[in-house]
Amino acid sequence: MISISIIIPCYNEENNLKNGVLNEVYAFLKTQQFKWEVIVCNDESTDNSLKLAQDFVSKHKGFRVLDLPHGGKPSAVWGGIKQAKYPLTLFTDMDQSTPLKELTKLIPFFDQNYDVVIGSRGISREGNSIIRKIMARGFLFGRRLFLLPNIIDTQCGFKAIKTDLAKKIFPNLQFFKDKSDKKGWRVSAFDVELLFMAQKWGYKIKEVEVDWKNEDLSTTKGDDSARFKKESKQMMQEIFRVIRNNLQGVYDQK
Numbered sequence: 001m002i003s004i005s006i007i008i009p010c011y012n013e014e015n016n017l018k019n020g021v022l023n024e025v026y027a028f029l030k031t032q033q034f035k036w037e038v039i040v041c042n043d044e045s046t047d048n049s050l051k052l053a054q055d056f057v058s059k060h061k062g063f064r065v066l067d068l069p070h071g072g073k074p075s076a077v078w079g080g081i082k083q084a085k086y087p088l089t090l091f092t093d094m095d096q097s098t099p100l101k102e103l104t105k106l107i108p109f110f111d112q113n114y115d116v117v118i119g120s121r122g123i124s125r126e127g128n129s130i131i132r133k134i135m136a137r138g139f140l141f142g143r144r145l146f147l148l149p150n151i152i153d154t155q156c157g158f159k160a161i162k163t164d165l166a167k168k169i170f171p172n173l174q175f176f177k178d179k180s181d182k183k184g185w186r187v188s189a190f191d192v193e194l195l196f197m198a199q200k201w202g203y204k205i206k207e208v209e210v211d212w213k214n215e216d217l218s219t220t221k222g223d224d225s226a227r228f229k230k231e232s233k234q235m236m237q238e239i240f241r242v243i244r245n246n247l248q249g250v251y252d253q254k
Contacts, residue, residue: 007080044070119158189238
């Protein structure tokens with residue numbers, strides 16, 4: 001039977017928390033037979049997220065909050081991974097656009113000796129605007145042309161990985177070697193580098209289509225249009241950086 005640490009990064013998620021997303025998570029987990037823990041990783045939210053999360057955790061066993069210095073989504077996820085106590089780790093988005101029940105689709109593949117099992121939104125991506133869908137297709141084409149040709153969706157925020165492997169890869173992500181000031185909710189395409197490194201180092205990756213619908217109600221992460229443009233730019237920069245790093249032998253195991 002599996003044991004899994006579930007990591008939920010949190011930056012200005014007040015509206016999602018008020019909408020009961022953690023209640024959804026708990027409702028699913030309390031019916032399961034496997035061992036679990038939920039780590040909410042607060043990335044120095046500037047709204048009421050921390051208090052809402054702490055209030056929930058105080059009433060629900062198996063949940064805890066890490067109040068971390070601001071560093072962006074990869075930093076929040078890494079903060080949780082370092083504290084994970086179980087051999088499998090899932091990181092999932094607070095808005096639960098992919099509901100936690102989809103975990104049951106990922107788990108069986110760990111019995112088939114996969115090391116990383118990722119959720120995929122497919123192509124339709126219900127709830128996304130036309131512009132986002134067009135940009136997603138462009139990102140997909142460019143990324144598959146040069147990196148990870150066998151993976152359709154690297155950016156779905158629903159990924160399970162063996163905890164020991166996560167602890168091996170995350171410190172080597174270039175995101176953590178960039179010392180620039182990380183203001184706001186910086187997502188980056190760290191997922192691309194994470195998966196590329198796992199693949200290059202010989203670990204098995206499985207992509208599984210999951211239910212996904214944009215359920216994000218947050219209004220405190222900044223202007224949605226500006227955030228989308230910023231994230232798109234970061235993603236393209238990440239692709240080129242991974243290509244360059246690979247050519248320079250950065251990912252070669254010593």
